[in-house]
Amino acid sequence: MMGLLNWLDDRTGIRGIIHETLYERVPGGARWRYVWGSTLAFTFFVQLVTGFFLWTAYSPSSLTAWESVYYIQHEMTGGWLLRGIHHFTAQAMIVLMVLHVFQVVIDGAYKAPREINFWLGLVLMLIVLGLSLTGYLLPWDQKGYYGTKVATEIAQNTPLVGSTVQQLLVGGSDYGHQTVSRFFALHAGLLPALMIGVLGLHIALFRRQGLTAKDPDRKPDVYFWPDQLLRDVVACLAVLAVILFFCVRGAWSEPETTGVVATLGAELGSPADPAVDYSAARPEWYFLFLFQFLHYFGKDQQVMASIVYPSLVIVILFLMPIVGRWKLGHRFNVVFLFALLLGVVYLTGRAIQADYYPPIAPAKPSQEDGVAMSDWKKEYDQWEKEYQHYTTFQKGSKYEKWKSHRAVELAEQGIPAGGMLELLRNDPKTQGAVLFKTYCAGCHTHTAADVDLPPGHEFTSATPTGANLYRFGSYEWIRGILDPQKIVTSDYFGATEAHAEGEMVGYVVDDMEIDDADLVNVAHALAADADRPDREPVGEDLLEAGRTTIVEEGCVDCHQYGDEGDLGSAPDLTDYASRQWLIDLVSNPAHERFYEYVDDGRRMPAFHDSPDDPAQNILRQEDVELIVDFLRGDWYRSKHGRAATPPPAAAADAEAAQRADAAAAQPADDDVEPAAAGKPEEATTGEADAEAQ
Amino acid sequence: MNDQESTGEAAAEPDIPQRRNFFAGLVTIILGAIAGLVPIGAGLAVLFDPLRRRNQDGRNQSGGDFVRITTLKMVNADGLPQRFPVIKDRVDHFSRFPEMPVGMVYLRQTGPDEVVAFQADCPHLGCKVDFLPQREQFSCPCHASYFELDGTRIGASPSPRSLDTLDVEIRTGDAGEAEVWVRFEEFKTGEATKISK
Numbered sequence A: 001m002m003g004l005l006n007w008l009d010d011r012t013g014i015r016g017i018i019h020e021t022l023y024e025r026v027p028g029g030a031r032w033r034y035v036w037g038s039t040l041a042f043t044f045f046v047q048l049v050t051g052f053f054l055w056t057a058y059s060p061s062s063l064t065a066w067e068s069v070y071y072i073q074h075e076m077t078g079g080w081l082l083r084g085i086h087h088f089t090a091q092a093m094i095v096l097m098v099l100h101v102f103q104v105v106i107d108g109a110y111k112a113p114r115e116i117n118f119w120l121g122l123v124l125m126l127i128v129l130g131l132s133l134t135g136y137l138l139p140w141d142q143k144g145y146y147g148t149k150v151a152t153e154i155a156q157n158t159p160l161v162g163s164t165v166q167q168l169l170v171g172g173s174d175y176g177h178q179t180v181s182r183f184f185a186l187h188a189g190l191l192p193a194l195m196i197g198v199l200g201l202h203i204a205l206f207r208r209q210g211l212t213a214k215d216p217d218r219k220p221d222v223y224f225w226p227d228q229l230l231r232d233v234v235a236c237l238a239v240l241a242v243i244l245f246f247c248v249r250g251a252w253s254e255p256e257t258t259g260v261v262a263t264l265g266a267e268l269g270s271p272a273d274p275a276v277d278y279s280a281a282r283p284e285w286y287f288l289f290l291f292q293f294l295h296y297f298g299k300d301q302q303v304m305a306s307i308v309y310p311s312l313v314i315v316i317l318f319l320m321p322i323v324g325r326w327k328l329g330h331r332f333n334v335v336f337l338f339a340l341l342l343g344v345v346y347l348t349g350r351a352i353q354a355d356y357y358p359p360i361a362p363a364k365p366s367q368e369d370g371v372a373m374s375d376w377k378k379e380y381d382q383w384e385k386e387y388q389h390y391t392t393f394q395k396g397s398k399y400e401k402w403k404s405h406r407a408v409e410l411a412e413q414g415i416p417a418g419g420m421l422e423l424l425r426n427d428p429k430t431q432g433a434v435l436f437k438t439y440c441a442g443c444h445t446h447t448a449a450d451v452d453l454p455p456g457h458e459f460t461s462a463t464p465t466g467a468n469l470y471r472f473g474s475y476e477w478i479r480g481i482l483d484p485q486k487i488v489t490s491d492y493f494g495a496t497e498a499h500a501e502g503e504m505v506g507y508v509v510d511d512m513e514i515d516d517a518d519l520v521n522v523a524h525a526l527a528a529d530a531d532r533p534d535r536e537p538v539g540e541d542l543l544e545a546g547r548t549t550i551v552e553e554g555c556v557d558c559h560q561y562g563d564e565g566d567l568g569s570a571p572d573l574t575d576y577a578s579r580q581w582l583i584d585l586v587s588n589p590a591h592e593r594f595y596e597y598v599d600d601g602r603r604m605p606a607f608h609d610s611p612d613d614p615a616q617n618i619l620r621q622e623d624v625e626l627i628v629d630f631l632r633g634d635w636y637r638s639k640h641g642r643a644a645t646p647p648p649a650a651a652a653d654a655e656a657a658q659r660a661d662a663a664a665a666q667p668a669d670d671d672v673e674p675a676a677a678g679k680p681e682e683a684t685t686g687e688a689d690a691e692a693q
Numbered sequence B: 001m002n003d004q005e006s007t008g009e010a011a012a013e014p015d016i017p018q019r020r021n022f023f024a025g026l027v028t029i030i031l032g033a034i035a036g037l038v039p040i041g042a043g044l045a046v047l048f049d050p051l052r053r054r055n056q057d058g059r060n061q062s063g064g065d066f067v068r069i070t071t072l073k074m075v076n077a078d079g080l081p082q083r084f085p086v087i088k089d090r091v092d093h094f095s096r097f098p099e100m101p102v103g104m105v106y107l108r109q110t111g112p113d114e115v116v117a118f119q120a121d122c123p124h125l126g127c128k129v130d131f132l133p134q135r136e137q138f139s140c141p142c143h144a145s146y147f148e149l150d151g152t153r154i155g156a157s158p159s160p161r162s163l164d165t166l167d168v169e170i171r172t173g174d175a176g177e178a179e180v181w182v183r184f185e186e187f188k189t190g191e192a193t194k195i196s197k
């Protein structure tokens, strides 16, 4: 053994190296305050290790980046932990770096002969910031995409070189494949290599110049090994413990909503979609102050605020060793640093406050005072803007949260070659709602009185001109239109131009002579034909009775129903509200099966009435189907977590019982675990906490 | 490494003629530079490819042609703006996506046959602006830029210019329906004037 060591030492001088490494002098004895540098080196080591392993599973392109990160996070053993450690260690690094800089400046460790090492340290800091910036984009989720987009747009505003730099970074003028691959090359290639080089120099110089002892005569000197190293190792473990805590805290701070491990480790948003905006776009928390800073500058000051001032701060930091030669200069440096920190904390706090805490409306002045009144108006206007900012952010992040869960749910089926976006764009629960908003919500509402709809599923209007289509075709909806009190409300025909005073309303309100029990049966019979996925089965005898009522009690005087009645004076009741019926209606309501008898101007538009000439249609066939499936609640349901079939129906005879059932059946429509269905507020708060960190 | 060693040796043995060493050094540097520059040059060529491509195409892939957005009937008659997706083929380097949403526009009817179109991207740093019906204003959720109904920027907004208007054409489709066509373009952010990307 000894012989082998001698042989090795002979050729490499290994003993000397080890000795030099371990027997560094620590003047004044080992101290806890010397550990920060080591913890930083440790976090960098953690990033190299976890980064390498993430690399083995990551696939950088705009079609596979999110998908491979999803796979790491939700499918691979320990993936969430690996990703979590990498993510939170990056944040720890920033915090430790700030501590390190403060300590160095306060202790005056940047003064001669350590100037160069201080500069190397600042270079390291810039590299670390670069690593965070590039890393934020790599999961290719909405928040990384839009957060980074703002950063590269800022880069573009740099005088002279901006545009070129941006093009090179982004790999073209639009974000795409090469944006991912270029950011990845920086993040995993160039920047770490630079970091290793500069860190090596930094440590070598540090060793050469020795520790800046706080008070060297406090205690007798010791060697680095083992006294100081022990403290360093303990500190590193403590840092690791904090990181691990953040990795697992999701397990108890937030309800599980999807049945998969979605809340452990780092967050993964929904896949980046250039066509879907993300109104909660924010940079990582440690860049929030820069984001907030921009708010305070007018249009002519933007380049100053986003580029010049931040660069000035960095220049001042670099000048510190020179300024610090004078006694006053050192004081200035320390004060400057604290002022900077204060400013950063304030701006970060303001940004978080604006996003997470609703502003308080100013009280209206009590007496009729013109001045006070106009002041109040100004304040009120300001408040309204801030409130808008707050709700927009809250709504945006809530929707994004929901959508990211939905994406994970959908990904259970396997992701097609076109990527996750393809899956989301074909999901009625996501895309159907988006289409409904653009093409239907101008007239129709989609809102429930008794349940919380998922974010992005609620559409209200102060002035609707169409019916509320929430659960259209369900027993409850159909029963409602047959109710003289309800049919005249804006949930049904009350707000429509064509039907408010139409024959159906007249009939239901004045002439209908069907008793309640029969109406229940009629509604069940029609709902059975509509066959929504969330329909609760009822007995065949009730359905039969309902069908008989429809034929015998006068419905077929106006409507066609199977072989009975004729088309032309009212919509076809055959397979009413079924998938095909709805597709046909939305495609062409002017067909004789539907509203041919209504005047052109008062009928809803035909969205797909030229199947032979696709360019003529407002919507593509697929889009019509997405809207219809959205209305019918006909979408993929997760295999995890919740029962596939709704709870068995209670007796269907009493109206009251039906109402209660309807309420009980709602979560099925909501598609979330019952336990979580009632708690969207809590989920948001949990997220708020996570992001505030 | 070798360089260092040889200079080290040269210093140790001053009796070797200086001249020869000077030439050898020069040649070493030139050859070394060539050896190093070839791979770096090839690399830079690829790195700078997006710039060359941009100059060739003149404009980015999203600029240019008129795109059919919707029918005139779908645009609110009350003059309040509405958001519509812009659907066209999208090319992302080696991938081609037929008929994909590539952006958003706001359409606003200002007369019986008149529609104004705004690019939904904020001229400040490119976030998508919202329309606030209560205030009848556009607002940007990122750094609080506000715009009037007609797109004019309001007071203290960080946005350097008003919302970008896009050219609109009302065309008649084969079935006789009036359609809204928009020349969809993206513009540089942070500039006081509209400059195509």
Ligand code: FES
Pocket (backbone or CB within 6 Å): B122, B123, B124, B125, B126, B127, B140, B141, B142, B143, B144, B145, B158, B159
């Ligand atoms: S991006 Fe719109 S205000 Fe900054």
